[in-house]
Amino acid sequence: MLAQERHELILRSLRRHGRLRVADLVAELGVSAITVRRDLAELDTAGLLRRVHGGAIGTRTAELPARGSQLTIGIVVPSAAPYYSDVIRGAEAMADRYGARLVLGVSGYDSATERERIDKVLGIGIAGLLISTALGDGAADRLGSRLDELDVPVVLMERAFGFPHVAREYDHVRTDHAYGAMLALRHFVALGHRRIAVNLQATVTAYWLRLGLETAAKALGVEVFLSPVDLPMRGDDPGAVAQLDAFLAECESFGSRAVLVHSDEHGARLVERAMELGLRVPEDLSVIAYNDVTAALAVVPLTAVCPPRLALGETACDLLLRKIQTPTTPVQHLSLLPTLNIRTSCGAADPHLR
Incomplete structure (x- = not known):
């Protein structure tokens, strides 16, 4: 087959499809990968397509894809619960601005399921992948070479994997949760609290919150007690009342009237139980929640640290699409700062902390 014939077939x-993969073209044209890459390089030079890692995409000077066809990117997240649903919505909004399509996979925090979801979206022919893995940063080595095997650009969300766990550096966008913990402690100090009790879920976020709490406590000169009690997510969880009472007893023993709780659900249930026991919120117990998904809907609206979930999805998707368009773009590691939304559960508003 002559080079011009191959070029016509490639452009067709x-x-x-809106995107081409070298492996698919090798099978379709019956030539070597070297030949395909040379053809793509020539077409790129002519401005008829744009080469990307593992294949090629169209350019503004190339003919438009067939009706109903558009650039497709994948997004794989560990959960479709409210936190990640906002991240997904942000990514979807950004993809729409580029005229791209988003395809979703949910792993349920299971590594095997995650691999299946990645393979599924890759099979669709995606041009790039947004992923928040089921594993935290400390367990990156369990991913093996899976990320390195992908032949499309990848942007990590709320994760940061690098050498020696993976062979190459990856773009990532994450929330600075350590800064979020500092915001909470700083607000408590502004309200006069010097002893602060903390209860964290056993999640990937907990590591960064503990790091931020340790740094902020030293800087602010306050005492922080990190409770080992597992708080219930719902009031009907077995042992819920006993767990809540145990934590409130710890707070009393520590001499703390200020509590940081991850997440909103735990904070809301804690406030309800405290009020059942005759405590006043915020006079007797001041509460800050972390996540701010449902914090405003609590019986006593909760002051909460709010990660920039929508902005995280938008930023990650924008970074990925720019990487697809210009593969030579330098790798970027971006941190987005959370904000503190002040409500009734703390009893005072400091305009400087908004």
Whole structure:
């Protein structure tokens, strides 16, 4: 087959699919990968397509893809619960601005399921992948070479994997949760609290919150007690009342009237139980929640640290799409700062902390 014939077939396939993979073209054209890459390089030089890692995409000077066909990117997250649903919505909004399509996979915090979801979206022919893995940063080595095997650009969300766990550096966008913990402690100090009790879920976020609490406590000169009690998510959980009472007893023993709780559900239930026991919120117990998904809907609206969930999805998707368009873009490690939304559960508002 002559080079010009191959070029015509490549461009026809590009119009049909919106993106090309070298492996697919090798099978379709019956030539070597070296030949395909040379053809793509020539077409890129001519401005008829744009080469990307593992294949090629269209450019503004190339013919438009066939009707109903558009650039497709994948997004794999550990949960579709409210936190990640906002991240997904942000990514979807940004993809729409680029005229791209988003395909979702949910792993349920299971590594095997995650691999299946990645393979599924790759099979669709995605041009790039947004992923928040089921594993935290400390367990990156359990991913093995899976990320390195992907032949499309990858942007990590709320995760940061690098050498020696993976062979190459990856773009990532994450929330600075350590800063979020500092915001909470700083507000408590502004309200006069010097002893602060903390209860954290056993999540990936907990590591960064503990780091931020340790740093902020030293800087602010306050005492922090990190409770080992597992708080219930719902009031009907077995042992819920006993767990809540145990934590409140710890707070009393520590001499703390200020509590940071991760997450909103725990904070809301804690406030309800405290009031059942005759405590006044915020006069007897001042509460800050972390996540701010449902904090405003609590019986006593909760002051809460709010990670920039929508902005995180938007930023990560924008970074990925720019990487697809220009593969030579330098790798970026971006941190987004959370904010503190002050409500009734703390009893005072400091305009400087908004």
